[in-house]
Amino acid sequence: ILNVEQSPQSLHVQEGDSTNFTCSFPSSNFYALHWYRWETAKSPEALFVMTLNGDEKKKGRISATLNTKEGYSYLYIKGSQPEDSATYLCAFPMEYGNKLVFGAGTILRVKS
Amino acid sequence: NAGVTQTPKFRVLKTGQSMTLLCAQDMNHEYMYWYRQDPGMGLRLIHYSVGEGTTAKGEVPDGYNVSRLKKQNFLLGLESAAPSQTSVYFCASSRRASGRAYNEQFFGPGTRLTVL
Numbered sequence: 001i002l003n004v005e006q007s008p009q010s011l012h013v014q015e016g017d018s019t020n021f022t023c024s025f026p027s028s029n030f031y032a033l034h035w036y037r038w039e040t041a042k043s044p045e046a047l048f049v050m051t052l053n054g055d056e057k058k059k060g061r062i063s064a065t066l067n068t069k070e071g072y073s074y075l076y077i078k079g080s081q082p083e084d085s086a087t088y089l090c091a092f093p094m095e096y097g098n099k100l101v102f103g104a105g106t107i108l109r110v111k112s
Numbered sequence: 113n114a115g116v117t118q119t120p121k122f123r124v125l126k127t128g129q130s131m132t133l134l135c136a137q138d139m140n141h142e143y144m145y146w147y148r149q150d151p152g153m154g155l156r157l158i159h160y161s162v163g164e165g166t167t168a169k170g171e172v173p174d175g176y177n178v179s180r181l182k183k184q185n186f187l188l189g190l191e192s193a194a195p196s197q198t199s200v201y202f203c204a205s206s207r208r209a210s211g212r213a214y215n216e217q218f219f220g221p222g223t224r225l226t227v228l
Contacts, residue, residue: 032214043202046216098143098209104154
C-alpha cells in the first residue's frame, strides 16, 4: 500500500504571510503528483498535476515544485489571503493510470 | 455544463438498510471513481471504472458494490449499511490516462451518509 504523507497537519498564518507545506511520496515508480485545494463545504478542485522531476508550476500566488528522486513536492503560497483557507491535498497514482492515493491533507487557516 | 453531480446530498439510514448513490457526469469522461472521506484520513478510493461496463476495486471496497451501465453514470450501492459506513462520499471523473499526461480528477459535491 502506497504511503503519501503531508506535513504539517495544520497551519495558522496571518494575512500577508507566505507559507509552504510538504507532500512526501514513494520515489520509485513515479508517474505523477497531483495537488488539490478543498474549501469547506465544497468539493476538491485540482491545482496542479506534475509529471517531471524539477517541474515547477504556478497559478497566481500558488506554486509547486517536484523532486521525484527524493520523493517530495512543496506547495508555496505567497502573501496568504483569507480566501486561501482550505485543505490542500496531494495525491499519487497507485499505478499506471489514474487511481490516486491521497494524503490526509494540510489544513490552512489564514487570519485577517 | 453541470460537471459531476451526486444524488442524494444527505441520507440517514438504519443499520441493515440498503441504498444507492448516483453519480452523473456530463464531460464525456472515461474514468469514474467513488471515494469516502473520514476525519483525519483523507480520501480513500472505494471502487473505480475505466469505461462503460467495467468496474474494479479500490483501497476499501468491502461492503460496497458499483455499476457503470452508462458512460455518464456510476452507481455506488450499500446492500446492508453498517455504522462504519457513516462517511462523506465523493464521486469523481477524469479523462483517460494517456502516457505521462495524467489527468486531473473532477469531483462532485459529496453525499453525507449517516448510518444509525
